[in-house]
Amino acid sequence: MSAKTNKTSGEPVEALRLDRQLCFALYGAANRVTRLYRPMLDALGLTYPQYLAMLVLWEASPRTVGALGEALDLESSTLTPLLKRLETQGLVARTRDPEDERRVVVTLTEAGAALRDKAKAVPEQLFCKLNLQLDELGDLRERLKALAV
Amino acid sequence: MSAKTNKTSGEPVEALRLDRQLCFALYGAANRVTRLYRPMLDALGLTYPQYLAMLVLWEASPRTVGALGEALDLESSTLTPLLKRLETQGLVARTRDPEDERRVVVTLTEAGAALRDKAKAVPEQLFCKLNLQLDELGDLRERLKALAV
DNA sequence: TGCGATTATATCGCGCACGATTAAATCGTT
DNA sequence: AACGATTTAATCGTGCGCGATATAATCGCA
Numbered sequence: 001m002s003a004k005t006n007k008t009s010g011e012p013v014e015a016l017r018l019d020r021q022l023c024f025a026l027y028g029a030a031n032r033v034t035r036l037y038r039p040m041l042d043a044l045g046l047t048y049p050q051y052l053a054m055l056v057l058w059e060a061s062p063r064t065v066g067a068l069g070e071a072l073d074l075e076s077s078t079l080t081p082l083l084k085r086l087e088t089q090g091l092v093a094r095t096r097d098p099e100d101e102r103r104v105v106v107t108l109t110e111a112g113a114a115l116r117d118k119a120k121a122v123p124e125q126l127f128c129k130l131n132l133q134l135d136e137l138g139d140l141r142e143r144l145k146a147l148a149v
Numbered sequence: 150m151s152a153k154t155n156k157t158s159g160e161p162v163e164a165l166r167l168d169r170q171l172c173f174a175l176y177g178a179a180n181r182v183t184r185l186y187r188p189m190l191d192a193l194g195l196t197y198p199q200y201l202a203m204l205v206l207w208e209a210s211p212r213t214v215g216a217l218g219e220a221l222d223l224e225s226s227t228l229t230p231l232l233k234r235l236e237t238q239g240l241v242a243r244t245r246d247p248e249d250e251r252r253v254v255v256t257l258t259e260a261g262a263a264l265r266d267k268a269k270a271v272p273e274q275l276f277c278k279l280n281l282q283l284d285e286l287g288d289l290r291e292r293l294k295a296l297a298v
Numbered sequence: 299t300g301c302g303a304t305t306a307t308a309t310c311g312c313g314c315a316c317g318a319t320t321a322a323a324t325c326g327t328t
Numbered sequence: 329a330a331c332g333a334t335t336t337a338a339t340c341g342t343g344c345g346c347g348a349t350a351t352a353a354t355c356g357c358a
Contacts, residue, residue, distance in 0.1 A: 022182075023201075026175070026178060027198075027201065052172075080307065081343080116165070131298070140292055180345075183346095213336085304355070310349080319340080322336085322338100324336095327333100328331095
């Protein structure tokens, strides 16, 4: 038995150990990285998911809510309030597509487009906070992109 | 320029591309894995963070709120309401430590301890849903544990 | 031309996750 | 003993993330 007493178990259930769980490593890493971003994103007035949405829009604007949801793998129930907050901040505009009134088109405002310059430094700043080589980062990124697709 | 028109940018800012961001790969993978767990955890009546808390308690109960927070890397502002919900479900008991009334001791109830048996199958069930070799999983887990510590 | 089915977004309720703050118990130093 | 500093949880407000549901526009087909 382990050094620490375990008052709940008779025999250990190996597979249930927290330190063997990929899910916990993933959960913890995601939380830690969000916390690392926070001070940098505070300076931009963005939350972490808002920053991700802006990344998508900086690549191509306008986009429909649906297209954003596909890119970010998020539901409209998550995106709609988030986009309304970006709209309130004056970073995006939300308008119905006249071609199909079901669609809502999200467009960067000038302020939203301009924020891109301030955000340019973020990726490198963050990279410095990770204890990681550049090639390790690329490898890890690709593995994660392939995970649970 | 890329095949799709990009009305926002003059020259591309390579580092800002979503598909180059480790943060997004991590964020997406964490969300996807949570969604994979959901049906299995629904059967146990647990959310994903509740499942993680139970994993910690199945390893050793009782534990203080602080010790749980350290193990899970979560603040009391997250844990306290979560533990109250587990208490409401009858899975844990929360009592003040008589030795030091500041501490709250979280103890598995019989039902909480018993749930462990039902949870035993979860890790393997989840593993089957990931497109992953066992050694890849271990490697990925260790890399994530080292990330942003 | 209708009218049921589908599609696109929005709304609602719940449970995190965290920073800021509060409250209470304990500790340390005099 | 006293009292300021520290430690431990709890509380509060904001913003996700999602399932279930609602609403409205469009489509398809008789």
